[in-house]
Amino acid sequence: MNQQIRKSVAPAKGMQPALVPEGLFDLRYAAFLETVSHLRVKLHRYCARMTGSALDGEDIMQEALFEAYRKIERLDDAQALRPWLFRIAHNRCIDFIRNRRARQRAEAGYAGDDIVPPVEPAGPGAGRAIERLVVHLPPKERACVLLKDVFDHSLEEIADLVGSTTGGVKSALNRGRAKLAALPAQPVAAPAHDPELARLLDRYVELFNIRDWDGVRTLASADARLRVSDCYNGLLSASPYFVEYERSELPWRMRRGAIGGEIVLVLDRLYGDAWRPAYLVRIHAADGVIDHITDYYACPWILDMASVDAG
Structure with a gap:
């Protein structure tokens, strides 16, 4: 192979x-x-x-x-x-x-040889709950808990992956599990409210849905970047991005939505009589102008994860 x-x-x-x-x-x-x-x-x-x-x-x-x-x-x-x-x-x-400077804040949380009483892993079916909460752990503990309790890697595999020993992995697992067990219930994050970005995205959606591609292009800077998963990475102006949408005969529409507390654009497609989300688009702007678009059309697993998080 x-x-x-x-x-x-x-x-x-x-x-x-x-x-x-x-x-x-x-x-x-x-x-x-x-x-x-x-x-x-x-x-x-x-x-x-x-x-x-x-x-x-x-x-x-x-x-x-x-x-x-x-x-x-x-x-x-x-x-x-x-x-x-x-x-x-x-x-x-x-x-x-x-x-992101999160590691510096977390470093103090995992000194190498702390003695921590063993903590049993969560029971069957707790994997999804663990996944939502591990972000509150320092990076090493986060990795060890994910790899062991969610992905079922061996201690040896985890040690090799995170650059530690099996003893160090066991210690990180105990600390991580203990911290997770002590966490209070976490509220669902609300999307950050940025009025300027919201207005820009609403205008983008409006122009996109009426197929005014020249109008959409005016919302982006001359050197705006585009990344289309599995397909393209480069200047938006050098891409066939909007041309592909213009040629498409599939019934679709765009709307503003949110995932994990972040405002995104959702591309819906018509399946029978029902509109369903097909994929997400992430827009970044600076000084009121779009400078980066990331299109996740080839990544259905993102929507699967988003539906889990919303449940």
Whole structure:
């Protein structure tokens, strides 16, 4: 299997993929994504729960997958594909948390040799509840609890992934489980209210739904970036993004919504007589102008997670 992976996605001789994919993704990368498709839902869940955001988790997973693609020649054992991808994703998550300065606040929470009484894992069916709450733990404890109590990795696998020992993992698990057991009930986060962004998104939705593509383009800066999962990363102006929507004959509409306390745009499609959410679009703006659009059309697992969180 690993030989097939390497042959199908290896860059042509003398070529190296860029550090960040730019423009339309090539066929070799598409082949790699297809090869690892069976792991993507779990990878996304892990990244989403580590970061506390389904959308940030998808962005990090996309970066981790491209890093894995660039380094595929280093994978000698096909059986190691899953832990290898999780390790890359884990490291990306830790970088994200560090950049958010959450790690510095949490470092004091896991000194190496603390003695903590053993705490039993939550019973069957508690995995989803654990996933919602682990964001309150320091990064190492968060990773250990997720990997053991949600993804059922062995202590040895977790130790290798987080750069620790089995004893260190046991200690982190005990601390994490104890903290989770002591947490009060957490209220559902309300979307942050940004009147300026709300007005901009409402205008975007209005123009989008009447198919005024020139009007939509005026809402974005000249150097606005676009990322369409599994497909494109680059300048919005250099992409066929709105042209593809213009050509589409599928019945769809856009509306403003929210996921995990963040305002997003929801693309609904008509199935029979019912409108149902198909995927999400994330808009970032600066000084009242759109400077980044991320389209998650190829990521149905985000909606699955959002429906769980809303339940």
